[in-house]
Amino acid sequence: MTAAPTSNNFDQAELDKFAALANRWWDADGPQKPLHALNPVRLQYVAERAALRGARVLDIGCGGGLLSEALAKQGAQVTAIDLAPELVKVASLHGLESGVQVDYRVQAAEDLAAEQAGTFDVVTCMEMLEHVPDPGAIIAACQRLLRPGGKLFLSTINRTPAAFAVAVVGAEYIARLLPRGTHHYQEFIKPAELGAWLRQSGLQLQDVSGMAYEPWRNRARLSRRTDINYLAFAVKPDQA
Numbered sequence: 001m002t003a004a005p006t007s008n009n010f011d012q013a014e015l016d017k018f019a020a021l022a023n024r025w026w027d028a029d030g031p032q033k034p035l036h037a038l039n040p041v042r043l044q045y046v047a048e049r050a051a052l053r054g055a056r057v058l059d060i061g062c063g064g065g066l067l068s069e070a071l072a073k074q075g076a077q078v079t080a081i082d083l084a085p086e087l088v089k090v091a092s093l094h095g096l097e098s099g100v101q102v103d104y105r106v107q108a109a110e111d112l113a114a115e116q117a118g119t120f121d122v123v124t125c126m127e128m129l130e131h132v133p134d135p136g137a138i139i140a141a142c143q144r145l146l147r148p149g150g151k152l153f154l155s156t157i158n159r160t161p162a163a164f165a166v167a168v169v170g171a172e173y174i175a176r177l178l179p180r181g182t183h184h185y186q187e188f189i190k191p192a193e194l195g196a197w198l199r200q201s202g203l204q205l206q207d208v209s210g211m212a213y214e215p216w217r218n219r220a221r222l223s224r225r226t227d228i229n230y231l232a233f234a235v236k237p238d239q240a
């Protein structure tokens with residue numbers, strides 16, 4: 001389950017911040033309450049664009065395993081990686097309780113790409129890119145990990161005044177839906193920046209869709225608005 005990462009594409013303070021939430025990761029009314037609401041929407045977005053039953057799926061930045069388990073329940077063979085050992089432990093323990101089989105590992109995407117290039121039909125990387133020093137390197141690793149024709153699914157937060165107002169001020173300081181310091185505005189990612197990294201890695205962007213969270217109902221839905229949370233879908237071209 002554990003491998004010493006050789007990649008330095010992480011921020012230890014970010015890992016520590018989320019590790020501190022590990023024990024309540026699966027508490028639907030705890031600090032990750034919004035993530036529980038987003039998870040069905042993330043799964044829907046993936047399932048509508050990729051056949052999951054029997055597919056080899058990699059979940060990068062899996063945290064406590066919310067999406068990993070959901071993908072496995074759809075019949076996927078899921079490998080899930082994160083660099084926070086506390087989160088991987090919680091994910092593994094929850095899998096033992098739920099009976100959902102996921103191969104959890106403490107490993108960097110770049111390191112796994114060096115070992116298992118061209119292995120996966122689907123790669124997901126949700127709510128993670130805005131927490132690493134070099135998001136482009138993660139996307140390049142995703143490209144290497146995918147088989148030709150494989151599909152990549154990403155979600156992150158746009159760098160706009162609306163996102164600052166909602167995801168930082170509103171969620172962390174007013175409504176207190178998230179712990180203070182969860183997000184840093186300067187690390188948010190514009191869709192054009194994400195698209196450039198995808199092109200540089202040889203991936204073809206297929207779709208960008210907004211994802212709206214309604215805290216008064218604790219529900220999330222797909223949206224045409226991409227100025228706060230958004231999802232993206234890209235494909236690795238088939239080799240000639």
